Amino acid sequence: MRVYPIFLASIVFLSNIGLGEDRPVRGAQDRPNIVYIMTDDHASQMMSAYDDSRASTPNLDRIGEEGMLFRNSFCSNSLCAPSRATLLTGKYSHKNGQLGNRDVFDGGQQTFPKLLQAAGYQTAMIGKWHLKSDPTGFDYWNVLPGQGVYVNPVLIEMGERKTHEGYVTDIITDKAIDWVRARDKSKPFMLCYHHKAPHAQWVPDEKYDRLFEDEDVPYPENYNDDESGRVSPVQGATNQLTPDMLKRWKAFGAKMNKEDPGELEGQALKDWMYQQYVKDYKRVMVSVDENVGRFMEFLKTEGLGENTIVIYTADNGMFIGDHGRFDKRLMDEESLRIPLVVRYPNGIKAGSVTDAYSLNVDYAPTILDYAGVSIPGDMQGHSLRPILEGKRPKGWRKLIYYHYYEHPDFQFQDVPPHYGVRDDRYKLIHYYKTRGIDDDAWELLDMKKDPQELTNVYDNPEYKGVIKRLKKELVRLRSELDVE
Ligand SMILES: [Ca+2]
Structure with a gap:
């Protein structure tokens, strides 16, 4: 069930090559470059390709318009660090050991960047890492410590901490562009370009601090769900706008929007909290969208537009006032769904859309498949390549x-x-x-x-x-x- 014909062909082909043996290295032009762009906590309902009622993300949308948009893309454990471990290993949390944010990722285990390195790819990891142990499998890494900060962030470059002046989303993009520009052009590359945004605490770029100030952002349909129809563990989850986010806002007030709710209470206070939250979220996403657009333009001017696979996704979904909540973790649609768009002019028809279920365990096998590297049998995901090529493999998952x-x-x-x-x-x-x-x-x-x-x-x-x-x-x- 795990092996599809197209897949089998590549495995047979690759078994003749054999990982780790001396073999002729094919030129960079033969194998695609891969750029994996991931944001942190970007809800699909806040990407206009999926839902334009509250968000406008033209540059992110364009990746899908020029490639494929996945309508049913999900995470397997809606939380930052576990999702990153799943990306690297192609395995669910119980198999890669990263159950929660507090675990330390075992960087000694098999990951797709290590397999790409062994197959002659140059690899880099730039931006949010959030796995506590140092990155492994990357020729170059330059990552935020922990969650990182939005303004004047510290980055750890190959073990060395340096402070950078400016806004984190711009800086991560600059570093990603610099690395691609300085790459060894005789080899294909794989870059993980990971934004901190739009994770809490939301600090917009100063120039966007007042954006959306004079408008009311629409409320989601289930905003006033009182959850009386759900079970007690859901009712008791402390991720409600009020009182939970309000407490958080007070604790982190200096870093978040500086306005004060004054004497507001009840529904008015909840609405106020929602507007504070969603506007700051939208503001930090404007910087993400612009920077991803800038990066995509750079790829084109660098002559990498055609033979580079660009994947855009988020580590998990997010409640943006949906059910009156913020944060993620629950299996509700808003938290479970993640955006996924993939652009590759040499191999994906522009304007493609699929309803096939994809999961974040699939990314590692997909990338290996495109790189011509055999997919280890213990990876639990499936390559999305047939789907990206317009075919639905027989027996493709119907539930997650x-x-x-x-x-x-x-x-x-x-x-x-x-x-x-x-x-x-x-x-x-x-x-x-x-x-x-x-x-x-x-x-x-x-x-x-x-x-x-x-x-x-x-x-x-x-x-x-x-x-x-x-x-x-x-x-x-x-x-x-x-x-x-
Ligand atoms: Ca996250």
Whole structure:
């Protein structure tokens, strides 16, 4: 089931080459360059290619317009560090060991950059890393320490800390451009170009500090969901605009928007908090969009526009006032979905759109596939290459497995661990091991009847058959993925 014909052909071809053996190195012109662009916490509902009601991201959208847009792209654990570990390894959290943000990534394990290096690619990692251990598998790395900061950031360049004057999104882009410009032109390259934005605490570039000031950003449809239809672990998750974000805003006030809510309370206070949040989020995204546009222009002027695969995605989704929340972690659509667009004029038809389910475990195998490197059998994702080439492999996944682990004692966003499956209509979720035995709960969401995910129907007898089927799928997936 894991091996597709196109895939098999490349494996047979590559087995004749053999990793690590002496072999003629093909020229840079034969193999594509790869640029993997990732933002942090960029919700797909805040990318205008997916939803233009609140966001305008023309440069990000253009990557998809000139290539392929994935309508159903998901993360497997909606959190920063785990998502990055999954990108590198092509494995779910339980296999790469990065369950939460506090784990230290085991950089000794197999990663796709190491495999590319061994196959003659030059590799670089620039921007947000967030994995605690030093990057491995990169010829060059220059990364933010931890979350990094927006203004005058420190970057760690190959182990050396240096402070840079300016705005982080501009600086990361400058560094990415500098590296590509100075590359060894006899070899193909792979660059991870990772923005800090739009992660908290949102500090816009000074020139955009007042952008959107005189407008009210529209509210999402489920903004005033009181969550009475959901189970207690969801109701208890502390990622509500009020009071949770307000507390955070007070704690980090100096770094966030400087306005004061004064005497506002109730709905007015919540609306105020939402406007503060969404405007700062939009402001930092304007800088991302412009800088990605600048980088894409650079690729063209450098003659790299045609033979470079450019992937744009985010590490996880995000609540932008959806369900009255901020942050991510939950398996709700806003947190689970991530943007994914891929441009490669030499291999992807412009204007392509797919509904095929993609997951962040797929990125490593996809990149290896395009680079002509055989995909290790222990990678759990599947190459998206056939889909990008307009083919849907037989047996392509129709449901996804999700698992969020982080222990719920974090100061601001206390969300219980849970796992579940999602198909094209239903989502079955099990919340477990939380604040007490009362918090162990199952949820079934019927996204066709309830697209805003307001009501748990797990106890509705009409869904008995659906629950039975999905529980079976859950057992099958957990066994296939070797979860326990
Ligand atoms: Ca993130």
